[in-house]
Amino acid sequence: MYALVDVNSFYAACETLFRPDLKNRPVIVLSNNDGCVVARNAQAKQAGIARGEPFFKIRQRVERYGVQVFSSNYALYADMSARVMAILEGFAPAVECYSIDEAFLDLSGVADLHALGCEIRRCIKRDTGLTVGVGIAPSKTLAKLANHAAKRWPATGGVVDLSDPVRQRRLLAIMPPEEVWGIGRRLGQRIHTMGITSALALAQSDLWFIRKNFNVVLERTVRELRGESCLAFEEFAPVKQEIISSRSSAERLTEYDPVREAVCAWAARAAEKLRGERQYCRYVATFIKNSPHDRHQAYYSNSAGIRLLTPTQDTRDITAAAIRALDAVWKPGPRYLKVGVMLGDFYSRGVAQLNLFDSYAPRANGEKLMQALDAINRQGRGKIWFAGQGTGERWAMKRAFLSPCYTTRYGDLPVAG
DNA sequence: TCTGGGGTCCTAGGACCC
DNA sequence: TCTGGGGTCCTAGGACCC
Numbered sequence: 001m002y003a004l005v006d007v008n009s010f011y012a013a014c015e016t017l018f019r020p021d022l023k024n025r026p027v028i029v030l031s032n033n034d035g036c037v038v039a040r041n042a043q044a045k046q047a048g049i050a051r052g053e054p055f056f057k058i059r060q061r062v063e064r065y066g067v068q069v070f071s072s073n074y075a076l077y078a079d080m081s082a083r084v085m086a087i088l089e090g091f092a093p094a095v096e097c098y099s100i101d102e103a104f105l106d107l108s109g110v111a112d113l114h115a116l117g118c119e120i121r122r123c124i125k126r127d128t129g130l131t132v133g134v135g136i137a138p139s140k141t142l143a144k145l146a147n148h149a150a151k152r153w154p155a156t157g158g159v160v161d162l163s164d165p166v167r168q169r170r171l172l173a174i175m176p177p178e179e180v181w182g183i184g185r186r187l188g189q190r191i192h193t194m195g196i197t198s199a200l201a202l203a204q205s206d207l208w209f210i211r212k213n214f215n216v217v218l219e220r221t222v223r224e225l226r227g228e229s230c231l232a233f234e235e236f237a238p239v240k241q242e243i244i245s246s247r248s249s250a251e252r253l254t255e256y257d258p259v260r261e262a263v264c265a266w267a268a269r270a271a272e273k274l275r276g277e278r279q280y281c282r283y284v285a286t287f288i289k290n291s292p293h294d295r296h297q298a299y300y301s302n303s304a305g306i307r308l309l310t311p312t313q314d315t316r317d318i319t320a321a322a323i324r325a326l327d328a329v330w331k332p333g334p335r336y337l338k339v340g341v342m343l344g345d346f347y348s349r350g351v352a353q354l355n356l357f358d359s360y361a362p363r364a365n366g367e368k369l370m371q372a373l374d375a376i377n378r379q380g381r382g383k384i385w386f387a388g389q390g391t392g393e394r395w396a397m398k399r400a401f402l403s404p405c406y407t408t409r410y411g412d413l414p415v416a417g
Numbered sequence: 418t419c420t421g422g423g424g425t426c427c428t429a430g431g432a433c434c435c
Numbered sequence: 436t437c438t439g440g441g442g443t444c445c446t447a448g449g450a451c452c453c
Contacts, residue, residue, distance in 0.1 A: 035419085216427075
């Protein structure tokens, strides 16, 4: 039996935690570069603001309804997430942190599932101020659906236990297929055109038919809806297969130098993440693009990859390769908006034997240097950086509505009284 | 003027091999 | 009129998730 616990309007809720003056006011949180809406509280949803809407399109509504706007404050959300996860660890022998605001709990052997769900809710509210929904079911997909129901119908008290097959069927019957986890817009449309209009109808579809007309992924979803657990519980995060660091910039970049600075910055960040995973990579790619929405310019998006002969985790090797890749795709003209670096082809260790033809030979004391660098930057990101990154002024992202880091920076501690 | 970032998995198709 | 069959590896693209 699984529980899915997830925080209601997580980013928006974090922002209001330390702002009691915002009680009952609409609040939204924007994506990086203040691009579009990624989170809304209940009042903002009532004001008709949709998730994913570009900010510039809703400016009028924001003013009319007095919506409080925030830029993404990832330091705050990550810290609040860690607090929620720590509480959940106390409730189950195994917890899978599925995303920043949700986790699956293994509830095997628990007698009173509904009571446990209520207790989880109560404790998280008491210790963090955040409200969670709890969905309980014999498969992850059903637990997701139960969680969805817990949020949608307040009468449930925020906890829905679907261990009873009769209740499963009752909920499935009133849910459209596109509300099911793993079914997005495209699949939802195709499923509807086949005359399947409820999650229950989908669950009762012939498996062979689904596999033939769709794929094995949807077949698994159908099995999960029937209560057959097909998705593994992953207490320990599997090893990453790729790492991407990229960002849009507030200013459009038309010169080579600032683009190169951004490439250096994202290469360094990606290398830092790679070392955090204790991995070495053999593939480094750089991509650059202008805005696909620019009406005065053709869309230009290009990437190039470099394959190294020796796996590395040294920022200097990765930066050098990323710049070589940049030079393969750089052309003057486009007003560049987004620059990024991707790492792939991971190994759990570097190759001890030096390849005769490799220009990226391991450097003397490189590991120790990187360790020192990471140790310094763990005390606060950006304390030490490579000169190639520049100061960041030219490629920084827009964050006009950033809140204080209430819980992670002494200078930003909220004042009481 | 202004539209996010970071991932995963699956499939189709081409290159190549015997 | 009339294509061999079976396999692997790689990449691009599509779909999904939060």
